[in-house]
Amino acid sequence: MMSTNSTAQMLTPGFSDPVSQSQLVFRRLLDAMARPGSIETVDLDIEGPETLDLAATAITLALVDFETPLYLAPALATPAAETYLKFHCGTRIITDAKDAAFGILDGTPEDLSTFNTGTEEYPELGATLIIQIETIRTNGPLTLTGPGIKDSTELGLPDVPASFWDARTKLQRYFPRGIDLVFVSGAEMVALPRTTNVTLQSGKE
Amino acid sequence: MSMTQEAQPWQAPEHDKPVEQVEGYNFAYLDEQTKRMIRRAILKGVAIPGYQVPFGSREMPLPYGWGTGGMQVTAAVIGEDDTLKVIDQGADDTTNAVNIRRFFAKTAGVATTEKTSDASLIQTRHRIPEKPLTDDQILIYQVPIPEPLRWVEPRETETRKMHALEEYGVMHVSLYESIARFGRITTAYNYPVQVNGRYIMAPSPIPKFDNPKMHQMAALQLFGAGREKRIYAVPPYTDVKSLDFEDHPFTIQxxxxxxxxxxxxxxxxxxxxxxxxxxxxxxxxxxxxxxxxxxxxxxxxxxxxxxxxxxxxxx
Structure with a gap:
């Protein structure tokens, strides 16, 4: 009984209106995914786990369920966060990154290849990673090109090291296999699907 | 046998009358778990332009072939603030279009329109509107056969491998055979395209007249095939090239x-x-x-x- 009580104390509400709010969050993410580099804001008030950004909580509530194993980076996997996600999403929280359909990370991973990139025949099995960072800016030094972008667009993610972009570019050679990224900061998100080409302008940062 | 017809005052036909939202259904008919599954498939489709993502297509309250795939995509995407336009072969007032528009007015209570410029979502059967679409719109196609290679290779295991290996020679051979036989490429609708230089994709049975509109379109394009259980997408501002040969360039009607x-x-x-x-x-x-x-x-x-x-x- 003791544990039940403490769980109840830790548990905060999910969406107040699941039908319209999950649609809203999905549409924001769809806009972000269809127009890489455009910054979308989740305009909702959710009291999620302390370790998760609002956008990360919202995306997870909107898209993750029993069909999609979720990986939580160790720093984020507090008992409160695990209980919250298990209860509201009905998902399995797993520790082996390779099996995850979705992952929530604090900062970029050192090795992207620990995640599932799908197969040549079923590339959609590649993971979607929600990466929490401090700052999302529109003014470079990253230049993005690819589907969803008219000519090119600028993006600034100062918390992401240059080595990460090198690793991602290497991974892109295996297209259609790949990993789709959603960078979140507070209520903001910006998506970089596997097709987006990222170049780091030299001379800046 | 004589039947007297009394002069009746003219009344709007049943399908022209506005409909009220009905009680008892979830918003936009589908249950939330189904919507999540479709939404995940749509997102992966956008991330891999032109690739057909398998999804768990549901029974809809109308037969396959009437746009069940497009309707499921619309149901997963639509929100309370959306304005929906539905066209069937370009027309807003044909049976399929009228019924699908009424379906979403009833189950989702959304606003509907016949004006292309007023719509935020446009579900279409076999046409792209003449008026150029904008960044704020989403075009949703109803697709009967999503696999462009199906007519040259009936086995799903083989077509899947052909897409995986980008092994598209046979598609060009089939177009060449048309030239050898008739002196030109005779495909007039569902004319195969290559998306972002990678996947060959069926544009659904739109006339090839509409193919150039898909290239670098400002609006997001989503495709749903209900019976074949596939969803695919073309993001905005993406290259969509109709297949052709240097000496037989693609032309429209x-x-x-x-x-x-x-x-x-x-x-x-x-x-x-x-x-x-x-x-x-x-x-x-x-x-x-x-x-x-x-x-x-x-x-x-x-x-x-x-x-x-x-x-x-x-x-």
């Missing part, structure tokens, strides 16, 4: 006639038989485009003036 109602010379025309003595007229397939042009004062050979000034001049 053209007509010697203009639209008989609005006089348009740049739209896709339907041939309408008007009597049993060979009479016919050509009219815009896009009914909204034609109506808008007529309201703006354009009149075709057999059209009637719409604006007060023109009516006055005619009398």
């Amino acid at each position: 053209s007509w010697e006639e203009n639209c008989a109602l609005c006089g348009a010379d740049d739209s896709y025309l339907d041939e309408v038989i008007t009597d049993d003595a060979g009479g016919k007229m050509y009219v815009c397939s896009d009914s909204d485009y034609c109506a808008e042009r007529r309201e703006a004062g354009h009149v075709g050979d057999q059209g009637e003036p719409q604006t007060p000034a023109q009516k006055g001049a005619a009398e």
Whole structure:
């Protein structure tokens, strides 16, 4: 009984209106995914786990369920966060990154290849990673090109090291296999699907 | 046998009357778990342009072939603030379009429109509107056969491998065979395209006239095939190239006639038989485009003036 009580104390509400709010969050993410580099804001008030950004909580509530194993980076996997996600999403929280359909990370991973990139025949099995960072800016030094972008667009993610972009570019050679990224900061998100080409302008940062 | 027909005052047909949202269904008919599954498939489709993502297509309250795939995509995407337009072969007032529009008015209570520029979501069967779409719109296609290679290779295991290996030679061979036999590529609709230089994709049975509109379109394009259980997508501003050969470049249909109602010379025309003595007229397939042009004062050979000034001049 003791544990039940403490769980109840830790548990905060999910969406107040699941039908319209999950649609809203999905549409924001769809806009972000269809127009890489455009910054979308989740305009909702959710009291999620302390370790998760609002956008990360919202995306997870909107898209993750029993069909999609979720990986939580160790720093984020507090008992409160695990209980919250298990209860509201009905998902399995797993520790082996390779099996995850979705992952929530604090900062970029050192090795992207620990995640599932799908197969040549079923590339959609590649993971979607929600990466929490401090700052999302529109003014470079990253230049993005690819589907969803008219000519090119600028993006600034100062918390992401240059080595990460090198690793991602290497991974892109295996297209259609790949990993789709959603960078979140507070209520903001910006998506970089596997097709987006990222170049780091030299001379800046 | 004689039946007397009393003169009845004219009443709007049943399908023209506005509908109320009905109780007892989840918003937009589908349950939330189904929507999540479809939404995940749509996102992966956008991330891999032109690739057909398998999804767990549900039974819809109408038969396969009536747009169940497009409806499931629409149901997963639509929100309370959306304005929905549905077209069937370009027209807003045909059975399929009217029923799907009413379905979402009933189950989701959303606003509907026949005006291309007022719509945030456009579900279409076999046409792309003539008016260029904008960044704020999403075009959702109903797709009967999503696999462009199906006519040259019936086995799903093989076509999947061909897509995986980008092994598309056979597609070009089939187009070449058409040239060898008829002197030109005779495919007039569902003309295969290559998306972002990678996947070959079926654009659904739109006339090849519409293919160039898909290239670098400002709007997001989503495709749903209900019976075949596939969802795919073309993000905005993405290259969509119709397959062709250097010496047989891709061309679109053209007509010697203009639209008989609005006089348009740049739209896709339907041939309408008007009597049993060979009479016919050509009219815009896009009914909204034609109506808008007529309201703006354009009149075709057999059209009637719409604006007060023109009516006055005619009398």
